[in-house]
Amino acid sequence: MGVRRVMGIETELGITSTQLDPAGRPVTPMVLSGQVVRAYAAGAAPGAALPSGAGWDYADETPLRDARGFEMARALADRSQLTDVEDPTIATSVLSNGARFYVDHAHPEYSSPEVTGPLAAVRYDRAGEEVAWGAVRTLAEEELEVRLYKNNVDGKGASYGTHENYLVPRAVPFDRLARLLIPFLVARPVIAGAGRVGIGQASERPGFQLSQRADYLEAEVGLETTLRRPIVNTRDEPHATPHLHRRLHVIVGDATMADVTTYLALGSLSAVLRVVETHPELLEGMPLAHPVAAAQAISHDPSLQVTVPLADGREMTGLDLVEAHLEAAERAAASGHEPWTGPEDSETEGVLRRWRDVLDTLRRDPSQAAGQVEWVAKHQLLERFRDRAGAGWDDPRIAAMDIQWHDLDPGRGLARKLRAAGQLERLVTPEEVAAAVTEPPPDTRAWFRGEAVRRYGAAGGVRAASWDSVVLVDDRGGLRRVRMDEPTSGSRAAVAGLLDRHTSAASLLSELASEDV
Amino acid sequence: MSQQHFEGRDRESERGGEPGPDPTPPPTAPAAQSAERDAALDSLLDEIDGVLESNATEFVHGFVQKGGE
Numbered sequence: 001m002g003v004r005r006v007m008g009i010e011t012e013l014g015i016t017s018t019q020l021d022p023a024g025r026p027v028t029p030m031v032l033s034g035q036v037v038r039a040y041a042a043g044a045a046p047g048a049a050l051p052s053g054a055g056w057d058y059a060d061e062t063p064l065r066d067a068r069g070f071e072m073a074r075a076l077a078d079r080s081q082l083t084d085v086e087d088p089t090i091a092t093s094v095l096s097n098g099a100r101f102y103v104d105h106a107h108p109e110y111s112s113p114e115v116t117g118p119l120a121a122v123r124y125d126r127a128g129e130e131v132a133w134g135a136v137r138t139l140a141e142e143e144l145e146v147r148l149y150k151n152n153v154d155g156k157g158a159s160y161g162t163h164e165n166y167l168v169p170r171a172v173p174f175d176r177l178a179r180l181l182i183p184f185l186v187a188r189p190v191i192a193g194a195g196r197v198g199i200g201q202a203s204e205r206p207g208f209q210l211s212q213r214a215d216y217l218e219a220e221v222g223l224e225t226t227l228r229r230p231i232v233n234t235r236d237e238p239h240a241t242p243h244l245h246r247r248l249h250v251i252v253g254d255a256t257m258a259d260v261t262t263y264l265a266l267g268s269l270s271a272v273l274r275v276v277e278t279h280p281e282l283l284e285g286m287p288l289a290h291p292v293a294a295a296q297a298i299s300h301d302p303s304l305q306v307t308v309p310l311a312d313g314r315e316m317t318g319l320d321l322v323e324a325h326l327e328a329a330e331r332a333a334a335s336g337h338e339p340w341t342g343p344e345d346s347e348t349e350g351v352l353r354r355w356r357d358v359l360d361t362l363r364r365d366p367s368q369a370a371g372q373v374e375w376v377a378k379h380q381l382l383e384r385f386r387d388r389a390g391a392g393w394d395d396p397r398i399a400a401m402d403i404q405w406h407d408l409d410p411g412r413g414l415a416r417k418l419r420a421a422g423q424l425e426r427l428v429t430p431e432e433v434a435a436a437v438t439e440p441p442p443d444t445r446a447w448f449r450g451e452a453v454r455r456y457g458a459a460g461g462v463r464a465a466s467w468d469s470v471v472l473v474d475d476r477g478g479l480r481r482v483r484m485d486e487p488t489s490g491s492r493a494a495v496a497g498l499l500d501r502h503t504s505a506a507s508l509l510s511e512l513a514s515e516d517v
Numbered sequence: 518m519s520q521q522h523f524e525g526r527d528r529e530s531e532r533g534g535e536p537g538p539d540p541t542p543p544p545t546a547p548a549a550q551s552a553e554r555d556a557a558l559d560s561l562l563d564e565i566d567g568v569l570e571s572n573a574t575e576f577v578h579g580f581v582q583k584g585g586e
């Protein structure tokens with residue numbers, strides 16, 4: 001185990017277009033996002049996606065259940081929180097790699113399939129970039145112009161999310177989880193930030209900061225994701241056997257395009273979660289006096305020198321905080337405690353070594369980490385431009401480059417160009433990413449979901465899917481839900497034989513009905 | 518709607534998947550690395566200079582998103 005656990009990343013994409021409607025008004029981002037989702041299903045290889053009209057199965061969604069043990073009254077909820085109501089105008093599609101590609105409010109969103117480690121999370125996050133870019137290319141063939149940006153802010157006050165999900169044992173008390181995670185989530189942008197031009201929610205002050213999201217944090221713990229954004233989100237929607245698992249929904253992270261940054265973001269947080277589970281005492285003693293203010297202070301200082309006060313009066317830098325968590329993970333890993341060992345633990349050593357390497361480099365000379373840490377890479381490019389052009393941080397060309405960094409068009413996006421030029425280290429090859437666009441991860445229920453889409457599709461009787469079920473049509477036209485409450489059920493090892501024996505969903509259901517699967 | 522269950526019964530499947538990589542790269546001499554990097558950054562900046570010059574203000578002004586999540 002170690003850093004291995006079920007995890008995934010959801011990314012809302014920024015979207016722009018010059019399209020006008022018949023009345024000459026700009027086409028709304030909701031309609032544009034619908035075009036993107038429809039276009040992917042239309043333009044992808046046969047079997048790569050259910051058509052965007054096919055339903056998402058909302059039966060198990062509980063967006064208003066709170067991990068602290070109560071449920072918010074629907075009437076008190078902001079409309080944007082009601083994500084479980086099916087709206088026929090909202091496009092959604094299930095992909096053969098097990099992902100969901102859909103319209104969330106005014107953005108296209110790619111929710112990666114469930115994977116079991118940070119390297120696979122990187123691969124399926126990059127696959128999401130290719131899915132989105134594939135949709136843009138299909139639209140271009142239809143002479144519909146759309147641009148997609150993998151970032152989290154527009155610089156004018158709006159923010160949209162990149163959410164990480166981690167499966168955590170229900171037995172870990174939520175208040176302990178929240179309390180022990182806050183200091184790490186506050187400091188993590190030092191190794192995991194994407195960088196941002198402008199300080200303040202609407203870029204009121206010129207400057208550069210580490211994190212896209214720090215200025216949008218307003219609370220320590222809470223249920224909301226769209227207003228009063230908390231450092232720890234309490235949504236209790238496990239998409240898994242509820243008495244065994246929680247899904248920790250982390251909403252403070254940045255969308256990242258540098259492989260090592262994404263890898264360290266998820267690898268380090270999964271390691272810290274494991275410490276919370278096995279050695280919580282190693283993380284005691286780091287509570288911050290003012291977590292929200294600390295997140296902003298750390299983000300606003302690319303020199304990494306600023307200190308923030310702890311509750312006990314000590315002062316630590318962001319690097320100190322990240323290192324203290326790394327040391328806790330190193331000590332826990334060295335303990336030989338069962339969850340840190342065993343054949344499933346093949347990624348932990350690599351994550352801890354890489355984390356140490358990047359941290360030491362940042363301490364010595366942050367600019368030397370430009371191939372690994374995204375905010376450093378962006379900062380370096382912008383500083384070079386500033387030197388050449390004599391431009392200040394308030395120059396519109398700097399703001400334009402910050403946006404352009406995240407363009408998913410490989411011919412325009414600055415991060416994609418640096419990656420192609422070998423200046424952002426790759427952990428996954430383009431070939432591995434291309435395969436992950438259509439092939440599901442083998443070791444979770446995403447395999448059954450994705451393979452059902454690929455092999456049978458809508459014509460072969462796949463009606464809908466959700467994270468924990470697939471709805472199939474039986475031989476009498478009835479709907480039957482195949483449940484997969486355990487995220488590691490439905491894996492290739494468990495169900496490949498079953499799928500190999502059947503050429504339609506109805507046929508597969510007849511076998512399921514005749515024996516206990 | 519009737520229901521079927523897959524149980525999480527297969528321990529083998531939990532260990533499948535990732536091969537357990539060692540993604541730490543071979544070290545490169547820092548000086549050579551930064552000269553090469555400067556050249557790459559300059560080449561990228563040369564490429565985008567003209568575009569930025571003509572439309573940066575309009576482009577930034579037009580990049581307006583609705584909040585999400």
